[in-house]
């Protein structure tokens with residue numbers, strides 16, 4: 001686990017737009033960038049092969065940077081995302097491209113979005129200038145259910161999202177939309193599910209999903225974590241170890257479509273919030289998470305948390321995607337009177353019980369003063 005860093009809201013926000021093949025990413029993006037409030041947006045298309053935006057919309061202005069009709073920037077990345085982000089930043093500093101205040105990266109439909117997130121979270125040069133604002137995932141209302149059944153990538157794209165955008169609701173039945181929404185809520189309880197028909201959406205709902213409140217520039221951890229959304233969530237109905245400190249599940253199976261058909265990829269996903277009353281010993285926490293990463297890294301789709309650490313009066317915010325954790329951020333103060341540690345997990349085939357039992361082992365070892 002990395003050293004804890006201070007909160008820093010000044011870096012440029014980056015949103016990652018993901019979603020399965022043909023789910024409407026480009027349609028959405030081409031509408032968003034025409035929105036008046038989005039004029040200062042640089043768009044990076046992270047794909048191999050041909051240019052993703054159609055040529056009517058995109059005007060080539062230099063080697064790999066194109067100027068959209070709306071005035072915003074658009075790069076098609078064939079090489080390295082790190083190089084592209086760095087070049088874009090340098091060009092901005094030197095005045096070679098219009099000043100932009102936000103970046104959107106569109107990933108390819110078949111891609112696992114995690115490597116892009118890893119780059120943003122962990123590359124020191126990139127992390128000094130950019131911060132992950134959030135992951136926006138488009139889900140096709142017509143084909144989305146089938147894609148969740150068949151394609152692991154499509155499940156991952158929805159599971160890591162901060163915002164889910166249902167597209168093509170104009171040509172899907174109300175029943176199919178409701179069913180898909182239920183599945184998406186179980187998969188990712190905290191992500192708002194928005195709708196866009198032919199890309200029409202208010203961009204305000206899509207952005208500023210990160211830790212920092214854009215107006216006050218201060219961290220707004222409760223809005224970011226949305227721990228309460230996990231209270232009656234999801235697939236994991238294990239009763240867990242009741243240490244008197246965890247949110248209770250709603251065991252009403254009636255509402256969600258669990259189906260118990262383990263062939264559906266999304267039935268392998270568990271989303272829950274672990275709440276811990278007593279202050280955490282930092283080393284025990286770090287060892288617990290590092291062990292989890294070693295054993296099950298690829299299956300830890302997203303972890304977010306606010307921690308009450310015994311060694312610190314101020315809370316510490318943690319955020320991980322698979323084996324990569326953003327350097328933990330120390331906040332100046334608790335956002336509310338609730339000083340319990342709250343950690344939300346979205347995992348694949350890793351149960352709440354497994355995670356809690358491991359935590360308990362490290363907690364007991366730390367309490368006994370053992371070397372961990």
Ligand SMILES: Nc1nc2c(ncn2[C@@H]2O[C@H](COP(=O)(O)OP(=O)(O)OP(=O)(O)O)[C@@H](O)[C@H]2O)c(=O)[nH]1
Nearest residue numbers: 020021022023024025026027109167168196197198
């Ligand atoms: N009816 C309807 N069609 C839509 C909507 N959104 C997108 N489409 C159509 O769906 C098709 C795929 O949309 P794209 O925006 O190219 O999807 P994409 O996710 O960028 O596709 P890839 O880059 O191939 O992964 C296009 O023909 C769009 O016109 C919608 O809300 N309603």
